[in-house]
Amino acid sequence: MIIIGERINGMYNDIGKAIKGKDPKPIQEWARRQEEGGADYLDLNVGPASPNKIEAMKWLIEVTQEASDLPLCLDSTNYDAIEEGLKLCKKPAMINSVPAEMPKMERVFPMAVQYGAEVVALAMNEEGIPKDADSRIALAAELVATADSLGFSPEMLYIDPLTLPCNVAQDHGPEVMRTLREIKLISDPSPKTVIGLSNISQGTQNRDLINRTFAVMAMANGLDAGIVDANDNELMSAIATARILLNKDIYCDSFVNVFINRNR
Protein backbone atom coordinates (compact mmCIF):
# COMPACT_ATOMS: atom_id res chain seq x y z
CA MET A 1 0.00 0.00 0.00
CA ILE A 2 1.14 3.51 -0.83
CA ILE A 3 1.21 5.58 2.35
CA ILE A 4 -0.10 9.15 2.14
CA GLY A 5 0.68 10.85 5.47
CA GLU A 6 -2.42 12.67 6.76
CA ARG A 7 -0.91 14.85 9.46
CA ILE A 8 -0.23 18.23 7.77
CA ASN A 9 -3.82 19.36 7.95
CA GLY A 10 -5.11 22.67 9.33
CA MET A 11 -7.78 20.75 11.23
CA TYR A 12 -5.08 19.72 13.72
CA ASN A 13 -4.52 22.52 16.24
CA ASP A 14 -0.74 22.71 15.90
CA ILE A 15 -0.88 22.85 12.11
CA GLY A 16 -3.80 25.34 12.07
CA LYS A 17 -1.86 27.63 14.39
CA ALA A 18 1.35 27.25 12.37
CA ILE A 19 -0.43 28.22 9.15
CA LYS A 20 -2.08 31.22 10.79
CA GLY A 21 1.18 32.42 12.39
CA LYS A 22 3.34 31.52 9.36
CA ASP A 23 5.53 29.36 11.59
CA PRO A 24 7.18 26.67 9.43
CA LYS A 25 8.53 24.64 12.35
CA PRO A 26 5.55 22.38 13.20
CA ILE A 27 4.94 21.75 9.48
CA GLN A 28 8.53 20.77 8.83
CA GLU A 29 8.68 18.69 11.98
CA TRP A 30 5.64 16.66 10.82
CA ALA A 31 7.02 16.40 7.30
CA ARG A 32 10.18 14.78 8.67
CA ARG A 33 8.36 12.63 11.21
CA GLN A 34 5.97 11.22 8.62
CA GLU A 35 8.83 10.50 6.24
CA GLU A 36 10.59 8.64 9.06
CA GLY A 37 7.35 6.78 9.81
CA GLY A 38 7.23 5.42 6.26
CA ALA A 39 5.12 7.90 4.25
CA ASP A 40 5.40 7.88 0.43
CA TYR A 41 3.44 11.12 -0.03
CA LEU A 42 2.58 14.00 2.29
CA ASP A 43 -1.01 15.23 2.24
CA LEU A 44 -1.28 19.02 2.59
CA ASN A 45 -4.58 20.56 3.67
CA VAL A 46 -4.78 24.17 4.85
CA GLY A 47 -7.90 23.42 6.85
CA PRO A 48 -11.20 25.24 7.07
CA ALA A 49 -9.91 28.28 8.97
CA SER A 50 -7.51 29.80 6.43
CA PRO A 51 -9.07 32.94 4.89
CA ASN A 52 -6.84 32.87 1.79
CA LYS A 53 -6.66 29.26 0.60
CA ILE A 54 -4.35 30.00 -2.33
CA GLU A 55 -1.71 31.82 -0.30
CA ALA A 56 -1.92 29.29 2.53
CA MET A 57 -1.49 26.32 0.15
CA LYS A 58 1.47 27.96 -1.60
CA TRP A 59 3.17 28.65 1.73
CA LEU A 60 2.47 25.13 2.99
CA ILE A 61 4.03 23.59 -0.13
CA GLU A 62 7.11 25.77 0.10
CA VAL A 63 7.88 25.11 3.74
CA THR A 64 7.12 21.38 3.40
CA GLN A 65 9.47 21.03 0.44
CA GLU A 66 12.25 22.64 2.47
CA ALA A 67 12.00 19.74 4.94
CA SER A 68 11.18 16.71 2.77
CA ASP A 69 11.66 15.47 -0.77
CA LEU A 70 8.50 13.35 -0.70
CA PRO A 71 5.87 14.06 -3.36
CA LEU A 72 2.85 16.00 -2.16
CA CYS A 73 -0.88 15.33 -2.16
CA LEU A 74 -2.69 18.68 -2.45
CA ASP A 75 -5.89 18.33 -0.48
CA SER A 76 -8.47 21.05 -1.09
CA THR A 77 -11.88 21.70 -2.58
CA ASN A 78 -10.51 24.99 -3.92
CA TYR A 79 -9.15 24.05 -7.33
CA ASP A 80 -7.51 27.44 -7.86
CA ALA A 81 -5.45 26.80 -4.73
CA ILE A 82 -4.52 23.37 -6.10
CA GLU A 83 -3.55 24.80 -9.49
CA GLU A 84 -1.33 27.48 -7.98
CA GLY A 85 0.13 24.80 -5.73
CA LEU A 86 0.90 22.42 -8.62
CA LYS A 87 3.08 25.14 -10.16
CA LEU A 88 5.33 25.00 -7.09
CA CYS A 89 5.60 21.24 -6.62
CA LYS A 90 9.07 19.91 -7.37
CA LYS A 91 7.80 16.37 -8.00
CA PRO A 92 4.63 15.23 -9.78
CA ALA A 93 1.89 15.66 -7.15
CA MET A 94 -1.48 14.14 -6.35
CA ILE A 95 -4.72 16.16 -6.49
CA ASN A 96 -7.07 15.31 -3.61
CA SER A 97 -9.93 15.20 -4.61
CA VAL A 98 -12.69 15.28 -7.23
CA PRO A 99 -16.18 13.76 -6.98
CA ALA A 100 -18.14 12.30 -9.92
CA GLU A 101 -19.63 15.72 -10.74
CA MET A 102 -19.16 16.94 -14.31
CA PRO A 103 -18.07 20.57 -13.77
CA LYS A 104 -15.51 19.50 -11.16
CA MET A 105 -14.18 16.63 -13.27
CA GLU A 106 -13.88 19.04 -16.21
CA ARG A 107 -11.85 21.38 -14.02
CA VAL A 108 -9.62 18.76 -12.39
CA PHE A 109 -8.69 16.20 -15.06
CA PRO A 110 -7.31 18.67 -17.67
CA MET A 111 -5.33 20.38 -14.90
CA ALA A 112 -3.95 17.00 -13.81
CA VAL A 113 -2.92 16.23 -17.40
CA GLN A 114 -1.22 19.62 -17.70
CA TYR A 115 0.85 19.19 -14.54
CA GLY A 116 1.38 15.41 -14.75
CA ALA A 117 -0.49 14.98 -11.46
CA GLU A 118 -2.28 11.90 -10.14
CA VAL A 119 -5.89 12.32 -8.94
CA VAL A 120 -7.84 11.04 -5.94
CA ALA A 121 -11.46 10.69 -7.08
CA LEU A 122 -14.45 10.09 -4.81
CA ALA A 123 -17.24 7.60 -5.51
CA MET A 124 -19.91 10.21 -4.76
CA ASN A 125 -21.80 12.93 -6.59
CA GLU A 126 -24.30 15.74 -5.89
CA GLU A 127 -26.58 13.18 -4.22
CA GLY A 128 -23.98 12.18 -1.62
CA ILE A 129 -22.34 8.87 -0.72
CA PRO A 130 -24.04 5.79 -2.18
CA LYS A 131 -25.52 3.12 0.07
CA ASP A 132 -24.24 0.04 -1.74
CA ALA A 133 -21.38 -1.32 -3.80
CA ASP A 134 -23.19 -1.23 -7.14
CA SER A 135 -23.85 2.52 -6.95
CA ARG A 136 -20.26 3.15 -5.89
CA ILE A 137 -18.98 1.09 -8.82
CA ALA A 138 -21.26 2.97 -11.23
CA LEU A 139 -19.80 6.28 -10.04
CA ALA A 140 -16.28 4.85 -10.29
CA ALA A 141 -16.99 3.86 -13.89
CA GLU A 142 -18.24 7.39 -14.57
CA LEU A 143 -15.01 8.80 -13.12
CA VAL A 144 -12.87 6.49 -15.27
CA ALA A 145 -14.86 7.22 -18.46
CA THR A 146 -14.77 10.98 -17.92
CA ALA A 147 -11.07 10.96 -17.04
CA ASP A 148 -10.36 8.94 -20.18
CA SER A 149 -12.41 11.28 -22.38
CA LEU A 150 -10.36 14.20 -21.02
CA GLY A 151 -7.06 12.48 -21.78
CA PHE A 152 -6.29 11.38 -18.22
CA SER A 153 -5.06 7.78 -17.82
CA PRO A 154 -6.95 5.47 -15.40
CA GLU A 155 -3.59 4.31 -14.00
CA MET A 156 -3.09 7.79 -12.54
CA LEU A 157 -6.52 7.71 -10.90
CA TYR A 158 -7.01 6.64 -7.25
CA ILE A 159 -10.68 6.00 -6.58
CA ASP A 160 -11.89 6.29 -2.98
CA PRO A 161 -15.02 4.14 -2.41
CA LEU A 162 -15.71 6.27 0.70
CA THR A 163 -16.02 4.65 4.07
CA LEU A 164 -18.36 5.75 6.84
CA PRO A 165 -17.80 5.24 10.58
CA CYS A 166 -18.53 1.62 11.51
CA ASN A 167 -20.50 2.64 14.60
CA VAL A 168 -23.14 4.48 12.54
CA ALA A 169 -23.08 2.84 9.10
CA GLN A 170 -21.88 -0.70 9.68
CA ASP A 171 -23.53 -2.07 6.58
CA HIS A 172 -21.17 -0.04 4.38
CA GLY A 173 -18.12 -2.14 5.39
CA PRO A 174 -18.75 -5.19 3.20
CA GLU A 175 -19.96 -2.91 0.38
CA VAL A 176 -16.66 -1.05 0.43
CA MET A 177 -14.74 -4.37 0.30
CA ARG A 178 -16.65 -5.46 -2.79
CA THR A 179 -16.27 -2.02 -4.38
CA LEU A 180 -12.50 -2.17 -3.97
CA ARG A 181 -12.37 -5.49 -5.83
CA GLU A 182 -14.75 -4.56 -8.62
CA ILE A 183 -13.20 -1.15 -9.36
CA LYS A 184 -10.29 -3.18 -10.77
CA LEU A 185 -12.60 -4.63 -13.42
CA ILE A 186 -13.70 -1.25 -14.82
CA SER A 187 -10.84 -0.77 -17.26
CA ASP A 188 -7.53 -2.22 -18.41
CA PRO A 189 -5.21 -0.76 -17.25
CA SER A 190 -7.35 -0.49 -14.13
CA PRO A 191 -7.70 2.53 -11.87
CA LYS A 192 -6.06 2.38 -8.47
CA THR A 193 -7.93 2.57 -5.16
CA VAL A 194 -7.41 4.68 -2.04
CA ILE A 195 -9.15 5.16 1.31
CA GLY A 196 -9.04 7.90 3.91
CA LEU A 197 -8.54 5.40 6.71
CA SER A 198 -9.52 7.29 9.85
CA ASN A 199 -13.17 7.76 8.75
CA ILE A 200 -13.96 4.12 9.54
CA SER A 201 -13.25 4.54 13.27
CA GLN A 202 -14.65 8.03 13.85
CA GLY A 203 -16.44 8.14 17.21
CA THR A 204 -15.44 4.63 18.29
CA GLN A 205 -13.42 3.67 21.37
CA ASN A 206 -10.90 1.41 19.60
CA ARG A 207 -9.75 3.68 16.82
CA ASP A 208 -6.28 2.24 16.23
CA LEU A 209 -7.48 -1.37 16.31
CA ILE A 210 -10.32 -0.63 13.89
CA ASN A 211 -8.07 1.40 11.59
CA ARG A 212 -5.39 -1.24 11.21
CA THR A 213 -7.87 -4.09 10.89
CA PHE A 214 -9.80 -2.26 8.18
CA ALA A 215 -6.57 -1.33 6.37
CA VAL A 216 -5.37 -4.91 5.95
CA MET A 217 -8.85 -6.18 5.10
CA ALA A 218 -9.03 -3.54 2.37
CA MET A 219 -5.53 -4.51 1.17
CA ALA A 220 -6.71 -8.12 0.96
CA ASN A 221 -9.32 -6.81 -1.49
CA GLY A 222 -6.82 -4.94 -3.63
CA LEU A 223 -6.46 -1.52 -1.96
CA ASP A 224 -3.50 0.40 -3.43
CA ALA A 225 -3.14 3.49 -1.22
CA GLY A 226 -4.28 4.99 2.06
CA ILE A 227 -4.36 8.44 3.60
CA VAL A 228 -3.22 7.40 7.05
CA ASP A 229 -1.32 8.19 10.23
CA ALA A 230 2.18 7.19 9.13
CA ASN A 231 3.36 7.45 12.75
CA ASP A 232 1.00 4.75 14.03
CA ASN A 233 3.60 2.00 14.36
CA GLU A 234 1.11 -0.80 14.82
CA LEU A 235 -0.74 0.30 11.69
CA MET A 236 2.48 0.50 9.70
CA SER A 237 3.54 -2.96 10.97
CA ALA A 238 0.19 -4.42 9.94
CA ILE A 239 0.48 -2.84 6.48
CA ALA A 240 4.04 -4.15 6.09
CA THR A 241 2.79 -7.63 7.04
CA ALA A 242 -0.12 -7.49 4.61
CA ARG A 243 2.33 -6.59 1.82
CA ILE A 244 4.38 -9.69 2.67
CA LEU A 245 1.29 -11.91 2.74
CA LEU A 246 0.15 -10.51 -0.62
CA ASN A 247 3.64 -11.26 -1.99
CA LYS A 248 4.25 -7.56 -2.80
CA ASP A 249 7.46 -7.27 -0.80
CA ILE A 250 10.03 -10.02 -0.38
CA TYR A 251 10.01 -11.65 3.05
CA CYS A 252 12.94 -11.18 5.39
CA ASP A 253 12.88 -11.46 9.18
CA SER A 254 13.06 -7.67 9.58
CA PHE A 255 10.39 -6.89 6.97
CA VAL A 256 8.63 -4.31 9.16
CA ASN A 257 11.77 -2.16 9.44
CA VAL A 258 12.56 -2.59 5.76
CA PHE A 259 9.09 -1.33 4.85
CA ILE A 260 9.25 1.71 7.10
CA ASN A 261 12.75 2.69 6.02
CA ARG A 262 12.29 2.14 2.29
CA ASN A 263 12.32 5.88 1.46
CA ARG A 264 15.68 6.60 3.00
Add this chain to the structure above:
Amino acid sequence: MIIIGERINGMYNDIGKAIKGKDPKPIQEWARRQEEGGADYLDLNVGPASPNKIEAMKWLIEVTQEASDLPLCLDSTNYDAIEEGLKLCKKPAMINSVPAEMPKMERVFPMAVQYGAEVVALAMNEEGIPKDADSRIALAAELVATADSLGFSPEMLYIDPLTLPCNVAQDHGPEVMRTLREIKLISDPSPKTVIGLSNISQGTQNRDLINRTFAVMAMANGLDAGIVDANDNELMSAIATARILLNKDIYCDSFVNVFINRNR
Protein backbone atom coordinates in the same frame (compact mmCIF):
# COMPACT_ATOMS: atom_id res chain seq x y z
CA MET B 1 -15.18 -16.39 12.26
CA ILE B 2 -15.76 -19.63 14.12
CA ILE B 3 -12.91 -20.20 16.58
CA ILE B 4 -11.55 -23.73 16.86
CA GLY B 5 -9.09 -23.76 19.77
CA GLU B 6 -5.85 -25.50 18.74
CA ARG B 7 -4.21 -26.04 22.10
CA ILE B 8 -5.22 -29.59 23.12
CA ASN B 9 -2.67 -31.26 20.88
CA GLY B 10 -0.15 -33.91 21.87
CA MET B 11 2.52 -31.98 19.97
CA TYR B 12 2.60 -29.54 22.89
CA ASN B 13 4.83 -30.89 25.64
CA ASP B 14 2.35 -30.42 28.49
CA ILE B 15 -0.48 -32.11 26.59
CA GLY B 16 1.74 -34.94 25.30
CA LYS B 17 2.87 -35.63 28.84
CA ALA B 18 -0.68 -35.47 30.20
CA ILE B 19 -1.91 -37.98 27.63
CA LYS B 20 0.97 -40.34 28.34
CA GLY B 21 0.51 -40.09 32.12
CA LYS B 22 -3.31 -40.07 31.96
CA ASP B 23 -3.36 -36.78 33.89
CA PRO B 24 -6.58 -34.95 33.05
CA LYS B 25 -5.56 -31.67 34.71
CA PRO B 26 -3.60 -29.93 31.90
CA ILE B 27 -6.24 -30.99 29.35
CA GLN B 28 -9.10 -29.65 31.44
CA GLU B 29 -7.18 -26.50 32.27
CA TRP B 30 -6.70 -25.78 28.54
CA ALA B 31 -10.30 -26.68 27.78
CA ARG B 32 -11.46 -24.02 30.26
CA ARG B 33 -8.87 -21.46 29.24
CA GLN B 34 -9.73 -21.74 25.56
CA GLU B 35 -13.43 -21.45 26.31
CA GLU B 36 -12.70 -18.30 28.31
CA GLY B 37 -10.56 -17.00 25.43
CA GLY B 38 -13.52 -17.24 23.07
CA ALA B 39 -13.30 -20.69 21.44
CA ASP B 40 -16.43 -22.15 19.78
CA TYR B 41 -14.94 -25.64 19.31
CA LEU B 42 -12.02 -27.46 20.93
CA ASP B 43 -9.65 -29.30 18.62
CA LEU B 44 -8.42 -32.61 20.09
CA ASN B 45 -5.28 -34.22 18.69
CA VAL B 46 -3.51 -37.00 20.54
CA GLY B 47 -0.23 -36.17 18.80
CA PRO B 48 2.31 -38.37 17.07
CA ALA B 49 3.63 -40.06 20.22
CA SER B 50 0.54 -41.94 21.44
CA PRO B 51 0.93 -45.66 20.72
CA ASN B 52 -2.79 -46.41 20.91
CA LYS B 53 -4.59 -43.64 19.03
CA ILE B 54 -8.07 -45.00 19.68
CA GLU B 55 -7.70 -45.26 23.45
CA ALA B 56 -5.92 -41.91 23.66
CA MET B 57 -8.63 -40.14 21.65
CA LYS B 58 -11.42 -41.69 23.74
CA TRP B 59 -9.72 -40.63 26.96
CA LEU B 60 -9.06 -37.13 25.63
CA ILE B 61 -12.72 -36.69 24.69
CA GLU B 62 -13.94 -37.90 28.06
CA VAL B 63 -11.73 -35.69 30.18
CA THR B 64 -12.31 -32.65 27.94
CA GLN B 65 -16.08 -33.06 28.16
CA GLU B 66 -15.84 -33.10 31.95
CA ALA B 67 -14.40 -29.56 31.81
CA SER B 68 -16.21 -27.91 28.91
CA ASP B 69 -19.51 -28.11 27.06
CA LEU B 70 -18.00 -26.86 23.81
CA PRO B 71 -18.34 -29.09 20.75
CA LEU B 72 -15.19 -30.98 19.76
CA CYS B 73 -13.12 -31.16 16.63
CA LEU B 74 -11.53 -34.61 16.40
CA ASP B 75 -8.17 -34.16 14.75
CA SER B 76 -6.55 -37.37 13.53
CA THR B 77 -5.51 -39.24 10.41
CA ASN B 78 -6.67 -42.43 12.15
CA TYR B 79 -10.31 -42.69 11.14
CA ASP B 80 -11.00 -45.58 13.51
CA ALA B 81 -9.96 -43.33 16.39
CA ILE B 82 -12.28 -40.64 15.06
CA GLU B 83 -15.18 -43.07 14.73
CA GLU B 84 -14.77 -44.40 18.27
CA GLY B 85 -14.48 -40.79 19.41
CA LEU B 86 -17.66 -39.71 17.64
CA LYS B 87 -19.58 -42.28 19.66
CA LEU B 88 -18.58 -40.47 22.84
CA CYS B 89 -19.20 -36.87 21.78
CA LYS B 90 -22.13 -35.25 23.58
CA LYS B 91 -22.59 -32.62 20.88
CA PRO B 92 -22.30 -32.95 17.08
CA ALA B 93 -18.56 -32.83 16.43
CA MET B 94 -16.23 -31.89 13.60
CA ILE B 95 -13.98 -34.41 11.84
CA ASN B 96 -10.52 -32.98 11.11
CA SER B 97 -9.62 -33.87 8.35
CA VAL B 98 -9.99 -35.56 4.96
CA PRO B 99 -8.02 -34.82 1.77
CA ALA B 100 -9.43 -35.10 -1.77
CA GLU B 101 -8.47 -38.79 -1.98
CA MET B 102 -11.24 -41.20 -2.87
CA PRO B 103 -10.70 -44.01 -0.30
CA LYS B 104 -10.44 -41.48 2.53
CA MET B 105 -13.47 -39.50 1.38
CA GLU B 106 -15.43 -42.77 1.13
CA ARG B 107 -14.46 -43.56 4.70
CA VAL B 108 -15.08 -40.10 6.19
CA PHE B 109 -18.23 -38.70 4.59
CA PRO B 110 -20.55 -41.66 5.35
CA MET B 111 -19.23 -41.67 8.92
CA ALA B 112 -19.94 -37.93 9.17
CA VAL B 113 -23.49 -38.47 7.91
CA GLN B 114 -24.01 -41.26 10.42
CA TYR B 115 -22.90 -39.19 13.40
CA GLY B 116 -24.16 -35.79 12.21
CA ALA B 117 -20.61 -34.46 12.20
CA GLU B 118 -19.16 -31.56 10.23
CA VAL B 119 -15.98 -32.21 8.21
CA VAL B 120 -12.76 -30.26 7.66
CA ALA B 121 -11.56 -31.14 4.15
CA LEU B 122 -8.15 -30.32 2.71
CA ALA B 123 -7.53 -28.96 -0.79
CA MET B 124 -4.82 -31.52 -1.43
CA ASN B 125 -4.54 -35.08 -2.72
CA GLU B 126 -1.91 -37.81 -3.22
CA GLU B 127 0.21 -35.32 -5.16
CA GLY B 128 0.45 -32.87 -2.27
CA ILE B 129 -0.52 -29.22 -1.87
CA PRO B 130 -1.27 -27.40 -5.14
CA LYS B 131 0.81 -24.42 -6.22
CA ASP B 132 -2.01 -22.13 -7.36
CA ALA B 133 -5.59 -21.15 -6.69
CA ASP B 134 -7.08 -22.93 -9.71
CA SER B 135 -5.76 -26.33 -8.64
CA ARG B 136 -6.95 -25.75 -5.08
CA ILE B 137 -10.41 -24.82 -6.33
CA ALA B 138 -10.53 -27.92 -8.55
CA LEU B 139 -9.78 -30.10 -5.51
CA ALA B 140 -12.39 -28.21 -3.48
CA ALA B 141 -14.94 -28.90 -6.21
CA GLU B 142 -13.99 -32.58 -6.09
CA LEU B 143 -14.51 -32.60 -2.31
CA VAL B 144 -17.94 -30.96 -2.64
CA ALA B 145 -19.05 -33.29 -5.44
CA THR B 146 -17.90 -36.42 -3.62
CA ALA B 147 -19.45 -35.29 -0.34
CA ASP B 148 -22.71 -34.59 -2.12
CA SER B 149 -22.70 -37.98 -3.86
CA LEU B 150 -22.26 -39.63 -0.45
CA GLY B 151 -25.18 -37.71 1.06
CA PHE B 152 -23.12 -35.14 2.96
CA SER B 153 -24.29 -31.52 2.68
CA PRO B 154 -21.76 -28.88 1.48
CA GLU B 155 -22.94 -26.59 4.32
CA MET B 156 -21.39 -29.02 6.80
CA LEU B 157 -18.08 -29.00 4.91
CA TYR B 158 -15.20 -26.70 5.91
CA ILE B 159 -12.61 -26.60 3.12
CA ASP B 160 -9.05 -25.67 4.07
CA PRO B 161 -7.19 -24.17 1.08
CA LEU B 162 -3.94 -24.98 2.94
CA THR B 163 -1.47 -22.24 3.71
CA LEU B 164 2.30 -22.60 3.70
CA PRO B 165 4.76 -20.54 5.76
CA CYS B 166 5.16 -17.08 4.22
CA ASN B 167 8.93 -17.16 4.60
CA VAL B 168 9.31 -20.16 2.31
CA ALA B 169 6.26 -20.07 0.00
CA GLN B 170 5.27 -16.43 -0.19
CA ASP B 171 3.56 -16.77 -3.55
CA HIS B 172 0.87 -18.98 -1.99
CA GLY B 173 -0.62 -16.08 0.03
CA PRO B 174 -2.56 -14.36 -2.76
CA GLU B 175 -3.54 -17.77 -4.17
CA VAL B 176 -5.10 -18.72 -0.84
CA MET B 177 -7.04 -15.43 -0.75
CA ARG B 178 -8.52 -16.07 -4.17
CA THR B 179 -9.24 -19.72 -3.30
CA LEU B 180 -11.22 -18.64 -0.23
CA ARG B 181 -13.44 -16.38 -2.37
CA GLU B 182 -13.98 -18.82 -5.21
CA ILE B 183 -14.76 -21.84 -3.02
CA LYS B 184 -18.00 -19.99 -2.26
CA LEU B 185 -18.99 -20.23 -5.93
CA ILE B 186 -18.70 -24.04 -6.14
CA SER B 187 -22.19 -24.85 -4.93
CA ASP B 188 -25.36 -23.33 -3.52
CA PRO B 189 -25.55 -23.70 -0.56
CA SER B 190 -21.80 -23.15 -0.59
CA PRO B 191 -19.22 -25.00 1.47
CA LYS B 192 -17.59 -23.17 4.35
CA THR B 193 -13.88 -22.40 4.60
CA VAL B 194 -11.34 -22.92 7.38
CA ILE B 195 -7.62 -22.37 7.87
CA GLY B 196 -5.08 -23.75 10.32
CA LEU B 197 -3.75 -20.31 11.10
CA SER B 198 -0.34 -20.95 12.62
CA ASN B 199 1.10 -22.56 9.45
CA ILE B 200 1.44 -19.16 7.78
CA SER B 201 3.96 -17.89 10.33
CA GLN B 202 5.99 -21.07 10.94
CA GLY B 203 9.67 -20.19 11.25
CA THR B 204 9.18 -16.41 11.15
CA GLN B 205 10.15 -13.92 13.85
CA ASN B 206 6.81 -12.09 14.03
CA ARG B 207 4.44 -14.99 14.44
CA ASP B 208 1.61 -13.22 16.26
CA LEU B 209 1.63 -10.21 13.94
CA ILE B 210 1.63 -12.43 10.85
CA ASN B 211 -1.09 -14.69 12.27
CA ARG B 212 -3.54 -11.92 13.11
CA THR B 213 -2.89 -10.02 9.88
CA PHE B 214 -3.46 -13.15 7.79
CA ALA B 215 -6.59 -14.02 9.78
CA VAL B 216 -8.38 -10.73 9.08
CA MET B 217 -7.21 -10.68 5.45
CA ALA B 218 -8.68 -14.16 5.02
CA MET B 219 -11.90 -13.06 6.74
CA ALA B 220 -12.11 -10.15 4.28
CA ASN B 221 -12.16 -12.84 1.60
CA GLY B 222 -14.92 -14.84 3.24
CA LEU B 223 -13.14 -17.17 5.68
CA ASP B 224 -15.64 -18.86 8.01
CA ALA B 225 -13.51 -20.65 10.61
CA GLY B 226 -9.98 -20.91 11.94
CA ILE B 227 -8.01 -23.39 14.01
CA VAL B 228 -6.24 -20.84 16.16
CA ASP B 229 -4.75 -19.89 19.50
CA ALA B 230 -7.92 -18.72 21.28
CA ASN B 231 -5.78 -17.26 24.08
CA ASP B 232 -3.93 -14.82 21.81
CA ASN B 233 -5.81 -11.70 22.89
CA GLU B 234 -4.56 -9.53 20.07
CA LEU B 235 -5.63 -12.14 17.55
CA MET B 236 -9.06 -12.45 19.14
CA SER B 237 -9.44 -8.65 19.20
CA ALA B 238 -8.52 -8.45 15.52
CA ILE B 239 -11.05 -11.18 14.68
CA ALA B 240 -13.75 -9.42 16.72
CA THR B 241 -12.99 -6.20 14.83
CA ALA B 242 -13.09 -7.89 11.43
CA ARG B 243 -16.52 -9.30 12.34
CA ILE B 244 -17.74 -5.76 13.09
CA LEU B 245 -16.29 -4.40 9.85
CA LEU B 246 -17.93 -7.22 7.87
CA ASN B 247 -21.23 -6.39 9.59
CA LYS B 248 -21.46 -9.87 11.15
CA ASP B 249 -21.78 -8.67 14.74
CA ILE B 250 -23.55 -5.51 15.84
CA TYR B 251 -21.23 -2.69 16.86
CA CYS B 252 -21.06 -1.58 20.46
CA ASP B 253 -18.16 0.18 22.17
CA SER B 254 -17.16 -3.01 24.01
CA PHE B 255 -17.43 -5.30 20.97
CA VAL B 256 -14.15 -7.10 21.72
CA ASN B 257 -15.36 -8.26 25.14
CA VAL B 258 -18.77 -9.17 23.78
CA PHE B 259 -17.15 -11.39 21.14
CA ILE B 260 -14.85 -13.17 23.57
CA ASN B 261 -17.59 -13.75 26.14
CA ARG B 262 -20.31 -14.85 23.74
CA ASN B 263 -20.21 -18.50 24.83
CA ARG B 264 -20.90 -17.81 28.50
